[in-house]
Amino acid sequence: MARRKKVYEGKAKILYEGPEPGTLVQYFKDDATAFNAQKKATVEGKGVLNNRLSEFFMKGLTQIGVPNHFIKRINMREQLIRSVEIIPLEVVVRNFAAGSLSARLGIAEGTALPRPIVEFCLKDDALGDPLVSEEHIMAFGWATQQDLDDMVQLALRVNDFLSGMMLAVGIKLVDFKIEVGRLWENDYQRLIVADEISPDSCRLWDIETGQKLDKDVFRRDLGSLSDAYTEVARRLGVLPSNVTHATKPTLIN
Ligand code: UDP
16 A cells, blocks of 8 residues: 655644545644643643544534534544645634733733733744734735734634633633634635644633643643543543543544
């Protein structure tokens, strides 16, 4: 059998050529990285959980009419996605102060923000993904005004959807990051949600206890990352409730 072609390898995922033009296979690795890959580890089962959680969120987004790249899950670690031209910006939405916002502006972690705040960071590891303004984005041609309007609208819809999903299972959505891709259909293009939505790219706090259930567990050495992600999956009904550890999760089909 011919070896399939690797299109791209990132920190947590690999993209392979898909079975049909315009498709890719997205493979979720067990690798965890933080602080621009200065901290690295392998977390057994993380890829399986993120594959399943990203599927769950993307399918939900499709059901409420938010366009995204997900086509179908192929196996434990892989999903079929639409190939898009990734806009070189990370779109961050914040509901509560945390992370770089708290560090930059001195606002205590956990402070409720007066409204969701949308930020853009340039996707450039060498520069540490710096925060950029709309002026920078348009002046340097990373996206147009129309793209920015579309990205903000997509991000706020994802925020409402995810916040509600999480609230229903006792979790506060503090902030998250999405990536957006340009999908060409004949001469027309539209922007869709791409990459992944998982606890790797969200801050999730238990509403009652404030316990962190996201990648900060790894960033700040707060315990088992796979236990935290398994807890999120279990609450959302993605894993059966009797699964207590992520090393060999049983998936519900
Ligand atoms: N985030 C991400 N990838 C990045 C940077 C941030 O997924 O390269 C997510 C992060 O998990 C958090 C949100 O975006 O949910 C806001 O992150 P922040 O700007 O506070 O940066 P951090 O504190 O993670 O460096």
